[in-house]
Amino acid sequence: MNEALKQFRNIIKYCIFFIASDKQTEETVKGIIYVCSEYIYLMRLYLISEENKNDKVKYAEFVCLMTICDLKCIIHNFLIYKKAKIACKNIKNFITALALITKLLALEKDVNKFFYIFYIKKLKFNLVGRRLST
Numbered sequence: 001m002n003e004a005l006k007q008f009r010n011i012i013k014y015c016i017f018f019i020a021s022d023k024q025t026e027e028t029v030k031g032i033i034y035v036c037s038e039y040i041y042l043m044r045l046y047l048i049s050e051e052n053k054n055d056k057v058k059y060a061e062f063v064c065l066m067t068i069c070d071l072k073c074i075i076h077n078f079l080i081y082k083k084a085k086i087a088c089k090n091i092k093n094f095i096t097a098l099a100l101i102t103k104l105l106a107l108e109k110d111v112n113k114f115f116y117i118f119y120i121k122k123l124k125f126n127l128v129g130r131r132l133s134t
Helices: 002-016 023-051 056-066 074-090 094-133
Strands: none
Touching: 002 023, 023 056, 056 074, 074 094
16 A cells, blocks of 8 residues: 555656646646545545554544545445445444445446446456467
């Protein structure tokens, strides 16, 4: 996790020295910096939550803070919502858990489509790999 944190920080450092030749390139660089900063925030919250894993309430607070990160990957959002839902259920905060379940259900269709495509590609790869090995 610390290595990924360093890599995202390095990306931001290198983007500062990038000279944009047009407006579209400038917007792309801004987008990269924004995504990297959101993932840095997420990883720092994750590391802090792991340090406070013995205190269930603090752990749930940090995990719930992770849900407000603006992540571009649907799978990452789904996994964070799921983790936060479990943390809230463990401290008997059922109202927040229910709100997270609602968000999970909203993402479920897109996540299922992703896993279906991933599974089909993996299945095709395994079939091709077996055919070639025999």
